[in-house]
Amino acid sequence: MHKLRTIILLLAGIAACYTVLRLADSPQWARRSCFSKGARLFTDNLSEADSLVIERGALRMALQRKGGRWLVTQPLATGADTATVLRFIDCLERAPRLDQLPLHDLRRRGLLHSDFGFTQPSARVVVRGALSRHEIIFGGQTPSGDGVYAVLANAGDMIIVTDLKVIESLPGSIEEWRDKSLLGDCEGKWTALEIRRPNAPFMKLVYENNVWRLIQPIVARASTKRVSELLELFQGARIEGFITPSGTADDSIAKADLMGYGFYELDADNAIQLQFWESGSPAGLRVRLGRTVEGNIGLVYALTPGDNSLVTVTNALAAAVPSGVGDIRSKRVFDGTTTAVRKVSMQYDNETITLLRSEGISGEEWQITAPVALAADGHNTRRFISSVMSLRTEMFIELDEEHYEVEPLCRIELELEGGEVQRAKLLQSPAMPTWYEFSHNGSATALAVSVSNMPPILINRSGVLELADRTVMSVAAQSLQRITVKGEERDELVERKAGTVGDQWVTATGSADVEVLQEWATALSELRATDVVQLGSKAQDLAAYGLDKPWLEVTVDVDSERTVRQTLLVGRKSAESGRYAAVRGHDVIYELAPEIVAMLQRPLTVQ
Template sequence: MRTKVTLVLVFLNVALFYVIFFVQEKWKPATDTSVILGPEVANIQSLTVTDNTTGATTALERRGEKWFQTQPLAWPANELAVRTIISELQFLRPISQFPVADLEKSGLSLATYGLEKPPLTLSFTPATSPGAPAPAPVLVRIGNSTDVSNYLYILSPDGTRIHVVPRTLAESLSRTLQSMRSDELFTIRVFEARSLNLEPAAGSRVRFRRENDKWFIEGLSISLTRANKQLTELALADLRALRVHSFVNPTAPEAEAARAALATPALRITIEGNNRRETLLLGPVAPAASVPSESASQPATLNPQLPDSPPEPATLRYALMETDETGGTTPARATLFTVSIRDKFLNGTLLNAQRELREKQILDLDPSTLSSITIASPQSTQELVLQRLDTSNAWQIVLRNPGREVQTQPADRSIVETLIASLVRLSVDDTPENPGFIDVASEAQKEEFGFNRPARTLTFTGPPAQPPVRLLIASSQDRRTYARLASQEYIYRISDEILRELPVDPLHYRERLLRELPASTTLTALKLTDLSNDTVVLDTSLPLPADTTLNREAIESLATQLRTLRAKNFTATEFTKTVTTAGEERGWKYRLDASLTSTPTSAPVTSTLFIADRSGGGIQLVGSPEFNAVFEAEQPLIEALFPLTYGPRDPGPPPAPAPTATPAP
């Protein structure tokens, strides 16, 4: 039984095989899937499109990886348009076809299909290996449209067959001459640019050079200075946004005069990239002198124009382009065109680039790598050092007093970081009326501006591999403030505010948080003594009993302030037994003793604060032997102390006036 089943299955498989490979082939419609053009279309070197109706011819040539138009004008080609044509040729397949030899039998000819004198012809030359003879051009004639308008007739290169193909080929070839040309001027992208050279006819050459991620200016009276990276790259982006406005007919009367003027251009702009460079020569104003900004390049600005704002004025100028891709064309052979450029960009940015694009931020510091800041002043005998302790951004104050040991105190991190932020933002106060850059300052100028005795000398220390940076800040005879880096020979005018932000007093930078008790530490008792008469104002254990008659709110608030003890400002570098209040040297008014225990079984530790009389509504001095400090109390501590120290003497608010009886009507 199994043998019979096996034989039946084998027979069915053989039958199925026969149907698939013999019978099914006869069911397929006969279609021609062959391409019209041969393998030579895969590597085209040159391409010519002729419109026989108008006589216009566009010739294109590949140089390296780029395409250039050589006729009617020499100019870089529109890469997308050229690649679209090549793609159409590579994948050109007939919908149907018939031999030319059969036309005569039907009483037809090439003229019937528009192929005897075709309206459009295309010829291309394939690339060859070096030294090989140049191959003959491949000619494709494109005739009339078929009765179905989506197709047209073309003649095969050997002239033996007529093909019916989609009319997308003709649409690609019928592009206007303008669309075959690229309208770009600069093709070097911002990230690729290595330098920007500006050579005005009236003025000196200025060169911007990139080093790693920074830009520098060469060509000033000084040897080298920093350029503003963001503004420089925005200027490069604006240059890349420039487009050809129109090409000038070389036989036009104005063309010769424009070329002569461009022999000494108003501005020569050169961008250098990776092994290539491009140069734009800007010449005189073209006849259509003023054009709306819509036809000019759009500014690559961080703050684009609002929709309702008036357009920026722009001017049309004659120009020439020199690029390495065109073999280093010279102005005598280059194509003349016009370009619309915004007046503000040309006159404000490019022609004043050494000022407009110069870095106005004085210090080039990375706050995260700073290890110390030294502040010195001729009015102070001590040198103040702010030193980073570790990578957690903890800072300390290092005091170096002549004849005394070096002292250290914790620094307030927020104050130090605010200071660093102000110094990083320190910039030149530069206006057209009052220039902020003084280049190549003489020794006499340095003395005139106060640098013989600078108000502040700051030294910034970073990674060991980098040398320290010294910044000098001085006040001139005209009471203006100037800054100068010790390694440079030029001076900056800056805002006067910086000196107020740079006190040399170490108390200004000291850590305001004196104590923050951990949760395991308990405040067990408070005792407040009036030292003027040695009387106890308050003596209580904590927490307060439920039936206490004491001011619970004031005592609990005071206990909270003692757990996290902060200073508003420090007034002395160390604790003293007397304090100046209301202009008089006096002893402390109160002593506040707080008992602290870290565990239930440990012996209590007493923490003592001395409190002075209030000097005003918001000032009350506090002294701490434990922290060796005298400081102004913060307002919450002042308010917690008031009911306990002044409360018994406070008469309270005046009584409300008795209500006046209203007479009966």
């Protein structure tokens, strides 16, 4: 009995030792404690990689970095989703080293690489940089299901365990990593656009001087807003699905596929075709749009640039393509914004009126520089320019011989910030008396605008007078030194008493009427007219308004070195019971209000 118990104890001990040895030799034995926390699969920095090769099942894909973009080079040449590629490289660089089985351990345990799934590897990845090359082959999953066996090319036959997420981040097909943007990364500015569609004329547009212009089938300005919206829509367009190719760079197969594109209405006779050019790229990007996808009216078939892939995209792209010149031609008479206008010239017969914008102390200021130098009324000028820049045509009219025989009412020239100049002729429509037509230099069509939408200043030269500032004279009251008044049976002179402060005035005869002088001083500080009657007055004009032999002549002297003597000439009565007036040396005729005339009639002295 004693021997039997001894034998049983020995057998139990042997069994326990055998179990411990088997556990120690198991390939699934975790030895994570052998690694420091945070140990990684790669010790090098992979962010500088410039090429990738990925093999997974039947997929073999090669990628190359070009600048900041990643491109697929095999099995076909196309763009890659750069963000997805960078996420994978980051995942690979951060991949943890969970366990490792050296070759001598494998031999001691009698295990082969085939026991870890390397007979038919699940994936292979090669990462190349300027001075480095890393290759990793993935085998099967660990029994726990959260890891995968891997072998590094520079680590001999050592088997390493890493996170299963690494292999899960690999693509299962080329489409998973392809760039889903229809036009790819376009880094330059758009410079030209061609549009072809069935039953519509061929249209070509070019971008010049910050403006889009049609040069085919007519020469005309295009709607910059409309073209910009179209370009933004296509540049942001995403591929919804890939139909073909299924992963081949064979040109003959691509050409064979083209034979069937008529079925998708992507052949030259049926497709909507757009060709985009950008600065720095002589080769344009051509996109074709075809018919609606079966079972999904929200998608249409499309050929990507280079015709290398048949894809599906949103039908909003086809709907946005102009169906004719009228859909993309600018309906604006003038391009630009009100705030961009810096100079306006309007030529009526032989007279030119010019407005010039400048920046003053208080902000934007407008001046009339021709036919005379005069401050412009800022509010009226800005309102006028806004109405001009807001003009829209209501119909396009082809110019004929009759149009060329009509003398224009006005020639308009706008100069915008940046130096762009726009010119147009304005004439009354020969065929429609209540319409006016604008024609731009070099254009064979006119832009018709009804009279109700026309700024009155353009069609009536006298309307320009509304743009002139109505300030006749502006003299600071405290700077007044002498006032001389001459008229019928009137000759007065008053001056501020030297060495005194305030309203102490002296006269040659009698005494100064302080109350009247204060009223005059207030009025002369900003003497405004009710209307500007004429710009650029001549001798005959002065006589017509009674200014050659004025009813009253008021001369003002001040103590400022910057202001010379000013003489106000007051002429005959106007129809509104006021009087016409002018400042000597200034070729502008004003109309003064009756109350101003009444004030000027009051004598400055009392006897």
